[in-house]
Amino acid sequence: MLEGAKSIGAGAATIASAGAAVGIGNVFSSLIHSVARNPSLAKQLFGYAILGFALTEAIDP
Template sequence: MGAGATTIASAGAAISIGNVFSSLIHFVARNPSLAKQSFGYAILGFALTEAIASFAPMMAFLISSKRDPFT
């Protein structure tokens, strides 16, 4: 169950990262003068999405563990 939850979360993160950079490409194609500034925002979005994806295995291990982690 933990592996399935981690896989689903990783797939969601991959889709989100694809959306971030797809939006970046569309934005730069429409407004090339702001390419450097928008790239910084895209990297920030990538980092936040990856942070959520890295929390997924930790939460899956906590959920699938047999004992209560807070005792």
């Protein structure tokens, strides 16, 4: 019974981590699209992307 509960908990944690990975992928996908549209803002947009990455990682359980 205890081993089954551990496996369920591990699976739930893995699903939550996958959600964070999707969020990080969206952040950097948006960065690539934005820099492609306006290369002169690349430095500023990269700073925003790093902030988005950090915030997405912070909410990962």
